[in-house]
Amino acid sequence: MRRSELFLPTLRETPAEAQIVSHRLMLRAGMVRQASAGIYSWLPLGMRVLRRLEQIVREEQDASGAQEILMPTIQPADLWRKSGRYDDYGKEMLRITDRHDRELLYGPTNEELITDILAADVSSYRDLPLNLYHIQWKFRDEVRPRFGVMRGREFLMKDNYSFDLDFAGARHSYNKMFIAYLRTFKRMGLQAIPMRADTGPIGGDLSHEFVVLADTGESAVFCDKALLEMKMPSAELDYDSDLQPVVDQWTSHYAATDELHVPEKCPVDEGRLVQGRGIEVGQIFYFGTKYSEPMGAVVQGPDGNRVALEMGSYGIGVSRLVGTIIEASHDDKGIIWPEAVAPYLIGVVNLKSGDGDCDRACNDLYGFIQRAGLSVLYDDRDERAGAKFADMELIGLPWRITVGPRGLKNGKVELQARAGGEAQEMSLDEIRNWVTAKAGV
């Protein structure tokens, strides 16, 4: 993409409404614009990041055997009456009336809807297990939205729902998601720590929050240092094998948010206790037959008896992750995108647009990078060098290739990593080799 053609309205100054760094940078980098309190439009740069995150989530969900569907944002109130949550949910639920005075709501989550689908179309244990997910916008009418997309009212969430015949099956489904989540966040360049979460009235130990450490996190978290040193489950790990040992390994170390943390009872000695702030980016939850029973999602088992489905639900806050990654990865100049989620991998800066040599070298390089299959943003604008550098640093592309008349006289361009380190002078051949190698990875 040529910068001169990209809709990328960057701001030099910080809009007054933004407080935390990710919000400020997302506005300044032209990723989002606020439509209303806690409701945002996503501009091209933000959209690309959102799509990349979605895609990682999707790939890991698919790899675990979950299947993608898409449920609507607007749901009928009657379904929620069946589960009893229409009255329980309170003012956080956005209630709507259509022209026929039918009661609708903008979904804050989808348990009712999915259970209703299963109730209608699954009737035999042979149809199980099932795990269905979708990535859809949700709405929760927070009393006080804040922190930009970190705590909006409208947000993009991946949620899925597992259905099993019995508890052992449900536990296995839960374990699959546990591992899929570890892999998903890892791929995004995040260190997410699974923490035992409150399971409410259901009880049991089958709920975990995945928390990313960041100074601006909304809650205080405590964990054993060992968790930060854990190795990801091997890529060869088969989702159909017994996953319990792996999950046990991760859950054997202490980790708790401040609600569950009691200093006096903490089993980790001071030297090994990591204290920090955390952002919750995902939660997994087993809840048995809470919805399947009232909503009639039952199957006939091998013995002929009808049993309610054992269910679990699993969420990842996709739009929140955009802010989370920025919180975890930025400096005073702007965002520093991990390669896996960057809106473009490489930025090419033409220091002297209009100069024949510079234009030619940039065009060649730009085409070469594209043909190599890498994403590239080419700043071809007639702007000052400083403005281009500042802009490039703000939007945080992992790699910058600088092409200017000075270097070009000696046949050189510069390669610089946004994450730090010295700029490297390279010949045009060398930079093409670098691109080819990068594309080969």
Added chain:
RNA sequence: CGGGGCGUAGCUCAGCCUGGUAGAGCACCUGCUUUGGGAGCAGGGGGUCCUCAGUUCGAAUCUGGGCGCCCCGACCA
């Protein structure tokens, strides 16, 4: 939902106290000069001063209602 603050150009803000008909910097448009860290000069465009009502000869400015947004707290992916 309690407490506080704010609403003037695309952005950051001044003007309001003490009423007299709209400002700055940045951004934008035109031209010239510039070009390795957010340029210079000249010219130009752009505002229902959140909204409604009231006071007044006259309201961005004073008074009241409403709406919106932000912050702190309680609550949440």
